[in-house]
Structures are given as C-alpha cells and as structure tokens.
Amino acid sequence: MNATAVELVAADGVRLRGRQWEPPSRHRASVVLVHGFGASSTDGKLVAVAEALVEHGHAVISVDSRGHGSSDGAATLGDDERLDVDAAVTVAGPAPVVVVGASMGAIGALRYVVGAATSSVAGIVTVSCPARWTLPLNARGVLSAALTHTPPGRWIARRWLGVRIAQPGPRPAPPLELVPEVGCPLALVHGRADPFIPVADAELLHAAAREPRRLELVDGMGHAFTTESIEPVVTAVDWVLAQE
Numbered sequence: 161m162n163a164t165a166v167e168l169v170a171a172d173g174v175r176l177r178g179r180q181w182e183p184p185s186r187h188r189a190s191v192v193l194v195h196g197f198g199a200s201s202t203d204g205k206l207v208a209v210a211e212a213l214v215e216h217g218h219a220v221i222s223v224d225s226r227g228h229g230s231s232d233g234a235a236t237l238g239d240d241e242r243l244d245v246d247a248a249v250t251v252a253g254p255a256p257v258v259v260v261g262a263s264m265g266a267i268g269a270l271r272y273v274v275g276a277a278t279s280s281v282a283g284i285v286t287v288s289c290p291a292r293w294t295l296p297l298n299a300r301g302v303l304s305a306a307l308t309h310t311p312p313g314r315w316i317a318r319r320w321l322g323v324r325i326a327q328p329g330p331r332p333a334p335p336l337e338l339v340p341e342v343g344c345p346l347a348l349v350h351g352r353a354d355p356f357i358p359v360a361d362a363e364l365l366h367a368a369a370r371e372p373r374r375l376e377l378v379d380g381m382g383h384a385f386t387t388e389s390i391e392p393v394v395t396a397v398d399w400v401l402a403q404e
Contacts, residue, residue, distance in 0.1 A: 161181065161211045161214060162181075163179040163180060163181050163207075163210075164179065164180045164181075164182070165177065165178075165179060165180075166178050166179060166180050166221065166223070166251070168223060168247040168248065168250075168251060169247065170226070170233075170243040170244055170246070170247045171243050171246060171247070172240070172243055174226050174231070174232050174233035174240075174243070174244075175231065175232045175233075176223040176224065176225075176226065176231045176232070176233075176244055176247055176248075177201075177223065177224055177229070177230040177231050178201040178221065178222050178223030178224055178229075178231075178248070179201045179202070179210075179221075179222060180219070180220065180221045180222075181210050181211070181213075181214045181219065181220040181221075182214070182219050183214050183215075183217050183218060183219060185217070186217065187217065187218070187219050187254050188216070188217035188218055188401070189217075189218050189219075189254075189255075189256045189257065189258060189282070189397070189401055190218065190219045190220070190221070190252040190253055190254060190255070190256070190257045190258070191210075191213050191218045191219070191220045191221075191252075191257070191258050191259075191260055191397060192220075192221055192222070192245065192248045192249055192252050192257060192258070192259045192260065192269075193206060193209060193210055193213075193220055193221070193222040193260050193261075193265075194222070194225065194241070194244070194245055194248075194259065194260065194261035194262065194265030194266070194268055194269050195222065195224075195225060195228070195262060195264075195265050195384075195385070196262045196263030196264045196265050196266075196288070196383075196384040196385070197235070197237065197263060197264040197308075197323070198228075198321050198323055199228070199262075199384070199385070200224045200225075200228050200229030200230075201222040201223060201224050201229060202229065203385070205384070205385040205386055205387070206222060206262075206385050208385075208387065208390060209260075209385050209389065209390055209393055210222060212390045212391075212393075212394055213393075213394060213397065216394055216397075216398075218397065219252070219253070219254070221248050221251065221252050222248070223244055223247065223248050225241050225244050225264070225265065225268070226240060226241065226243075226244055227323055227324040227325060227326070228322075228323055228324075229322070231244075233324070234324045234325060234326035235264075235323055235324060235325045235326060236326050237264055237267070237308060237325075238264045238265075238266075238267025238268045238271060239267075239268075239271065239332050240326075241264065241265070241267070241268030241271070242268050242269075242271040242272040242275055242276075243272075244268065245259060245261070245268050245269055245271075245272035246272055246276065249272070249280065249281060255280060255282070256281075256282035256401060256404060257280060257281045257282060258281065258282055258283050258284070258285065258397050258400050258401065259272070259273070259281050259283075259284045259285070260284075260285040260287065260393060260396075260397065261284070261285070261286055261287065261289075262286075262287040262288055262384040262385050262389075263287070263288045263289070263290075263356075263357075263383060263384045265287075265384075266286035266287060266288065266289035266335070267289065267290070267335055269284050269286065270284065270286065270289070270335055270338045270339065270342065271332070271338065273342055273343075273344065274338050274341045274342060281344060282344065282345070282400055282401060282403075282404055283344045283345035283346065283347070283400030283401075283403060284342065284344060284345070284346055284347070284400070285346075285347045285348075285349060285393060285396040285397060285400060286335075286346070286347070286348050286349070286365070287349045287350070287384060287385065287389055287393065288349075288350060288351065288354055288356070288357055288383050288384045289335055289348065289350075289357070289361070289362070289365060290334070290335060290356075290357045290361050291334065291335055291336040291360075291361035291362075291364040291365050292334045292335075292336055292361070293331055293334050308325055308328070314327075335365060336364055336365060336368055339365050339368050339369040339370075340368050340369065340370065342369060342370065343370070345372045345373070345374075345399070345400045345403040346369050346370075346372075346373050346374070347373070347374040347375075347376070347396035347397075347399055347400055348362050348365055348366055348369075348373070348374065348375045348376070349376050349378065349389060349392045349393060349396055350362035350375070350376070350377055350378065350381075351377075351378050351380070351381025351382050351383065351386070351388065351389070352377055352378060352379050352380070352381065353379075353380055353381055353382050354381070354382055354383045355382060355383060356383045357383065359377055362375060362377065363375070372403045374396065374399050376392050376395070376396065378392050
C-alpha cells in the first residue's frame with residue numbers, strides 16, 4: 161500500500177516530515193497516528209496499523225515527531241509533541257478526525273486536545289498511555305530513565321537510536337491530570353503484557369475520564385503499536401466515530 165510523503169511546520173517553527181495514506185474509495189474519516197518514543201512514521205508496526213485503518217476506509221496521516229526520524233527539533237517526551245499533533249490535525253482531512261497516539265504519542269495527543277484553544281477532532285484513542293511519571297523497577301525501566309534523563313543516555317539515544325532528546329525541564333502535568341479535561345470521546349487501549357506501563361495505569365485513566373469513555377485491555381499485547389493492537393485500535397476508532 162503506497163504512502164505519500166508530507167512535510168509540515170509546527171507552530172513553533174519545527175519542520176516535520178511524515179507520510180499520508182489514502183483509501184481507494186470513499187473516506188469515512190481521517191486518523192492522525194502519533195508514534196511512541198524511538199519510532200517514526202516508517203516504523204513497520206505503525207504502518208501495519210495505518211494500512212488496517214485505510215482498509216476500513218479511513219485516510220491516515222503520521223509525522224515523525226520532533227527529534228525522531230526525518231523531522232527536525234528535539235524530543236520532549238510528549239510535551240511539545242502536542243504542536244506536532246496540531247500540525248497533523250490541521251492538514252488531516254476530510255473530517256471527522258480521530259487522533260490515535262501510542263505511549264509518548266498518547267501523551268502528546270492528550271496534551272494537544274486539552275491545551276488547544278479550539279480542536280476539530282471527533283475523539284482520541286490512547287494506546288499504552290502512562291498515568292503518572294513512573295517507570296517499572298526493572299531493566300527496561302532503568303534503561304529508559306537513563307536514556308532520557310542523563311547526558312550519556314541522550315548521547316546514546318542520538319548515536320544509536322537516532323533520537324534527539326531535549327534536556328529535561330520541569331515535568332508538566334501527568335496524563336492522570338489531563339484526562340478529566342478531555343472534552344471529546346476517549347478510548348483507551350492497553351496491553352495486559354505491557355512491560356513498561358501496568359494495566360492499573362489504564363484503569364486509573366479510565367476512571368478519571370469523562371463520559372463518553374471506553375477501555376479495552378488486550379490479552380497478549382505488549383507496549384505501543386503491535387500486531388495485537390491493530391484490531392483494538394480499529395475498533396476504538398469506530399467507537400469514537402459512533403459517538404458523534
């Protein structure tokens with residue numbers, strides 16, 4: 161399935177690059193896919209989700225978040241990424257538009273929806289979203305903290321992962337404080353086998369969110385976009401559209 165290259169400029173001037181997929185026939189809706197840390201719009205798992213959505217009649221756009229892939233700028237782990245989401249939503253069409261964000265992308269999507277003065281999105285789907293700023297006390301959690309919060313870690317991320325990370329500043333409000341402010345339908349998808357974010361985080365977010373809200377916990381699904389997440393994401397997008 162062919163994708164078209166796109167180039168956008170965020171509100172703060174950061175140049176973003178990504179890809180756009182069009183369904184072969186009538187559009188049902190447009191979906192903005194927002195990847196997680198270390199991924200990009202060319203990541204195979206994201207592409208699989210995009211192609212499944214296109215098969216269901218949706219147009220899809222995904223940009224490399226700042227500091228990732230072919231885009232400029234530096235990653236802020238979900239904070240300034242709200243501007244990247246805004247840029248993609250602005251050019252997504254036709255309406256209605258649904259934003260689907262995974263992990264870091266879910267944080268950026270929530271921050272965009274809550275912080276936007278006006279937003280045309282029909283709803284939001286989060287995948288593997290944390291509730292608080294905590295990481296598991298295991299090897300993966302320690303590695304993630306080292307990569308993102310230490311100078312040697314950021315050097316390794318740039319050198320080996322191709323991710324340029326901004327120096328950390330004051331932490332903004334965590335997702336648990338954002339979801340009560342979301343004023344559109346919110347669907348949460350979370351894997352029961354997620355090694356980074358426990359199921360309890362998804363349950364906390366769901367409990368704090370306004371109606372209409374939806375939670376799907378997926379057996380065998382790990383973190384962010386995976387093969388097991390494809391069907392739940394497509395179902396969640398359909399649920400959001402049914403709330404209109």
